[in-house]
Amino acid sequence: LGPVAISGGVIGYLYPDDDGADTLEVFASLTTDKIEWITPTFSAYWDVDAIEGGYLEFKLSRSFEIVENISFDPYALVSYDLEYNSSDTDWNNVQVGASLPIKMSENIVISPYIAYSWALSAIDERQEDELWGGAKITFSF
Numbered sequence: 001l002g003p004v005a006i007s008g009g010v011i012g013y014l015y016p017d018d019d020g021a022d023t024l025e026v027f028a029s030l031t032t033d034k035i036e037w038i039t040p041t042f043s044a045y046w047d048v049d050a051i052e053g054g055y056l057e058f059k060l061s062r063s064f065e066i067v068e069n070i071s072f073d074p075y076a077l078v079s080y081d082l083e084y085n086s087s088d089t090d091w092n093n094v095q096v097g098a099s100l101p102i103k104m105s106e107n108i109v110i111s112p113y114i115a116y117s118w119a120l121s122a123i124d125e126r127q128e129d130e131l132w133g134g135a136k137i138t139f140s141f
Contacts, residue, residue, distance in 0.1 A: 003034040011045075023050035038062055045084070053083035055092055069103040081122035091120035093127075109138045 008028040015021040026048055031041040039061045046054035061075035074097070081092040097115030104110055114133040 003032050005031050005033075007031075021050070024048050025054075046082075047084060051084055053081075053085075055082055055084045056080045071101050072098060073101060074098040085127075086122040088122070090122040092122045093120055094118045107140050109140075111136050111138065 006028065008026070011025040011027065013021070013023050013025070024047070025045055027043060027045045029041055029043040031039060033039050041057075041059045041061065043057045043059070044054065045057070057077055057079040059075055059077035061073065064072045064074075066072055076094070076096045078094050079092040080089070082089050085092060095115060095117040097113060099111045099113035101109050101111040112133070112135040115131070117130045119127040119129055
């Protein structure tokens with residue numbers, strides 16, 4: 001819609017080894033790439049099945065081309081819990097991370113990534129700060 005892109009969808013969480021943990025979540029996101037040097041994204045997630053709660057997320061990101069077909073994509077976000085991870089509404093976490101998308105061909109991108117999350121009031125009693133990383137492969141057609 002003009003300078004703002006809207007996306008949405010449904011996420012299904014299926015846990016084969018944990019009875020009763022499966023659930024469905026709907027989401028909507030608004031983003032714009034019209035701000036020079038930064039891409040803001042606001043997202044809302046709501047569980048419509050097992051949890052019946054949600055959370056809001058505000059993210060700032062940017063992509064910097066390093067060389068042809070390789071970029072550096074850092075981001076930072078903060079999320080607010082709406083009885084999703086707790087029985088109240090409160091700040092959930094602050095997270096920073098980066099990926100290094102490498103375009104292998106017109107249809108294949110490999111992206112190693114790393115991220116760190118600081119637990120805030122909604123989850124700090126049961127969730128420690130966390131560092132993780134990995135890689136994803138994207139095939140498009």
